[in-house]
Every structure is written in structure tokens, then in C-alpha cells.
Amino acid sequence: EIVLTQSPGTLSLSPGERATLSCKASQSITSRSFAWYQQKPGQAPRVLIYAAFTRATGIPDRFSGSGSGTDFTLTITRLEPEDFAVYFCQQYDNSPFTFGPGTRVEIK
Amino acid sequence: EVQLVQSGAEVKRPGSTVRISCKVSGYIFIDYYMHWVRQAPGKGLEWLGFIDPEDGKTIYAEKFQGRVTVTADTSTDTAYMHLSSLTSEDTAVYYCATSRGHFDNWGQGTLVTVSS
Numbered sequence: 529e530i531v532l533t534q535s536p537g538t539l540s541l542s543p544g545e546r547a548t549l550s551c552k553a554s555q556s557i558t559s560r561s562f563a564w565y566q567q568k569p570g571q572a573p574r575v576l577i578y579a580a581f582t583r584a585t586g587i588p589d590r591f592s593g594s595g596s597g598t599d600f601t602l603t604i605t606r607l608e609p610e611d612f613a614v615y616f617c618q619q620y621d622n623s624p625f626t627f628g629p630g631t632r633v634e635i636k
Numbered sequence: 637e638v639q640l641v642q643s644g645a646e647v648k649r650p651g652s653t654v655r656i657s658c659k660v661s662g663y664i665f666i667d668y669y670m671h672w673v674r675q676a677p678g679k680g681l682e683w684l685g686f687i688d689p690e691d692g693k694t695i696y697a698e699k700f701q702g703r704v705t706v707t708a709d710t711s712t713d714t715a716y717m718h719l720s721s722l723t724s725e726d727t728a729v730y731y732c733a734t735s736r737g738h739f740d741n742w743g744q745g746t747l748v749t750v751s752s
Contacts, residue, residue: 563738565681572731572745573681578738616681620737624697625671627681
């Protein structure tokens with residue numbers, strides 16, 4: 529099983545600041561099989577980035593993904609009020625399709 | 637517009653079985669795999685398994701092998717997830733989600749509470 533570790537656990541930032549979220553995999557993942565999701569309280573997750581760096585439909589360009597192998601990053605260039613949420617990484621390269629534990633981005 | 641509408645909340649006794657449905661619309665049902673993911677209160681996301689509605693092939697997480705069954709009814713465009721031998725640790729929100737890779741459309745979630 530591929531284990532994903534996210535850091536930091538919580539990120540306290542102000543609107544307008546830059547957020548950098550990290551996800552590390554226990555073994556190398558094919559870049560086309562890596563995604564980032566955003567989840568707000570009481571809602572289902574929604575995909576932001578897939579295939580490591582491709583923005584999903586309707587996702588603003590302040591969200592970007594990068595990385596390869598075992599190290600992946602989600603960057604939010606300028607935080608908007610609606611971006612404060614929990615972010616999960618996921619690999620769908622190998623079954624079981626695992627998720628990271630999440631990074632909470634909270635208002636400072 | 638793609639929609640996945642799940643059945644309502646359930647309260648179950650330990651040892652029982654729960655069945656959750658996921659009715660889809662807005663796309664061709666057999667064109668996407670259907671996954672099931674759960675989230676315990678205040679916790680992260682856990683994948684249970686998926687089905688290819690076109691041929692009924694399933695793959696389950698080893699942790700749930702023998703307890704989970706996912707089916708798809710192509711006549712009603714509905715997927716089902718059965719989870720048996722429930723314990724309090726199965727209390728969670730259960731989601732269905734479509735994919736051809738990443739999970740691009742999600743149901744609204746179904747809360748399952750296991751309590752005696």
C-alpha cells in the first residue's frame with residue numbers, strides 16, 4: 529500500500545498570502561495518477577488538480593500542482609476567503625487508492 | 637450536468653449490514669468507474685473499492701475484502717454498496733464517486749451510524 533504523508537497538518541495564513549502544501553509518497557507514483565482535492569465542512573471533496581498538475585474544470589489558476597516521483601506540491605498563490613478548507617492528496621496509481629491525512633488551511 | 641444522488645442516512649445495529657445507493661444522471665453510466673470512499677467523523681478519506689459498471693468487475697481494498705460488495709444496475713443507472721458485519725468503527729459518511737482516473741464527481745454523502 530502506498531502511504532501518503534501531508535505537511536503541514538495545519539497552515540495558518542491570511543487572505544492574499546501564498547500557501548504551499550506538501551505530499552510525500554512512500555514509493556514512487558506515476559505523475560498521471562496523482563490528484564489534489566479540497567473539502568469544506570459538510571461537503572464532499574472536489575478535485576482541484578489531477579495528473580499532478582492539470583487543473584480540473586472551473587478551478588481558478590491561483591491553484592497549481594507540481595512534483596513527481598514521491599514528492600508533490602499544491603500551491604495557492606493568493607488565498608481567497610473561500611480557499612480556507614482541508615486539502616487531501618491522492619494516488620490512483622495502485623490499488624488501494626490512498627489519500628493523505630489532509631492539510632487544514634485556516635485563517636490566521 | 638452530472639449528478640450522483642445517494643440514499644439517506646442510516647442507523648444500524650452492530651453486526652448488521654447497510655446498503656447505500658448512488659443514482660447517477662447526466663452521463664453514460666458505463667463510461668465511468670464507480671468508487672466508494674468513506675470518512676469517519678473528523679477523519680480523512682478511506683477508499684473501499686470500485687466497480688466497472690460495463691462488465692461488473694470489482695476491486696476492493698484488502699481491509700474490506702469479505703465485508704464489502706459493490707454492484708451496478710445498468711437498467712436504473714444506480715450503483716450500490718453493501719457493508720456487512722458493522723461495528724462502531726464503520727460509523728462514517730460514505731461517498732460514491734465517478735472516475736476514469738481521478739475522482740471527478742462525488743455524491744453528497746450518506747451518514748451511517750452504527751450504534752446499539
